[in-house]
Amino acid sequence: MSEKVTFDTAISTAFRQLQQQTLSAIPDLSLLSVAFSPSPTLVKKTDAIIYTAERKQKRTILLKYIARTAAAIIIVFTLLSAHPTVATAMKKIFSQTVVQWFDKYISIETQADTYPQQITDFTVGYMTDGFVLMEESQYGAGIYKLYEHIFEKKYVSIIIKPDDNDNITGIDNEYSTITEIMINGNKGTLVCRTDGYNLLLISCNGAQYCIDGYVQCNEIIKIFEKIKIFL
C-alpha cells in the first residue's frame, strides 16, 4: 500500500533504512573492539604530537617569563636609578653580587667587608669582599691583600699605583711563561710561573695594577675584570 509523503520525509526514511541495512551487516561492537589495536607507529606519532605541543607550550611560557622579567627589571632600574641614594645603594648591591661570585670562584674565606677606598687621584670602586687595604702610599697607591692561610701560600694581592711610566717590575723568566694580553682594551702582561705563583701587570685609566698570588692565570684575569673602577 502506498501513500504520499513529503520529499524530506521520503529522504529521511530512505536514509534510515539504508543505515539500518548497513549497520545490521556490521559485526557485534564487542567483537570489533577486541580486534582493534593501534600499531606502535601510531603511538609514536601521537607521542611526537604531545612532545611537540609540550615543547611549544614550555617555550611560550619561558619567553613570556623572560619578557616580563626583563620589562620589570628595566622599569625598576629606570625608576630607581633616577634617585642618587638609590643609585649608590644599587651599585653596592651589584658589588655584593660580584663578591658572591668571587668568593665562590676563588673558594677563600673572606675577612672583611666591602671597602670603597678613596685614593688620591682616582677611586677604586668596590673592592671584592675580603681585600684589605694594607698600605697606602703618599702617591695614592694602595696594596690590597686577600688572606687565608698565608703560610700555605694561599693569598692574592692587588697593588694599585699611578701609572707614571717609571714603574719597573722585575720578572724571573726562567720558570715563567710571559704572555702579552688585552683585557677590555687594556694592554697587560700575564706571567704564569711553574710553581703556581702567577702575576698580571696591566695599566688602566691612569693606574697600574699588579695582581699576583697562588691562583690560576685565568682566575687572575677574572679578578681584574671584576674590580670596579670609578674615576
Added chain:
Amino acid sequence: MKGKIKNCMLLFYLSAFDDDKEKSRFRQFYNKYSGLMYYVATQLTDVHSEAEDIVHETFLRLISNFDLIRTENEKETTSLVYTVTRYCGIDWLRKNKRELLIDDLPSEEFADETAPDIMVDTVYINDIMAIIADMDPMYAIPLQLKTEGYTISEIASFLGITAENVKVRIHRARKILKDRLEAKL
C-alpha cells in the same frame, strides 16, 4: 603489549578532557566504538596504517564535539560514529591523494532546504535509497546527519567544515536526489 598500546592511545585522548565524568564517558565510548571505527576505516582502505590514521583523525574530530554525542543511545551513537568515520576516512584519503576537495568548489546560491516540499509516493523510497547509495558521500553524509536531527553547526563541527559549506552540500544533495528521481519517474 597490544593492551598496553591500546591504553597508550586512550590515555592520549583522555588528556584532552578536564572533567572526570567526561573522561569516564569517553573511556566507555573508546572501548565500545574504536573497533567499529577501525572496521569502517578498513572498508575504505586496505592499508593498515591508513586505516589507523583515519581512526585517529575521527577520534580527534569526535573528541572536540564529544558533548554533542548522546552516548546513552547506542543505536544513535553507532550510526553517528559510522557516518563520521566514513566521512573522515573519505576526506582523509582524498586529502592524502591530493584529489580535488569539495571544500574547494566555489560556493553557490542555494534554496532554503526547509522550503515546502514536493509530495513523493512511498513506493519510490527504494529508488531514493538507490540514488543515495550512488551519491558522493561528501554530499550524502551532511544530508543524512541533517535527517538524523543534527543542526547545521553540529554537522559542521563533526565534519570539520564551515556551516556555509554544510548548507551548500545539503542543498546539492537534495538537488541531485530530486533531479535523479524526476528522471526516473
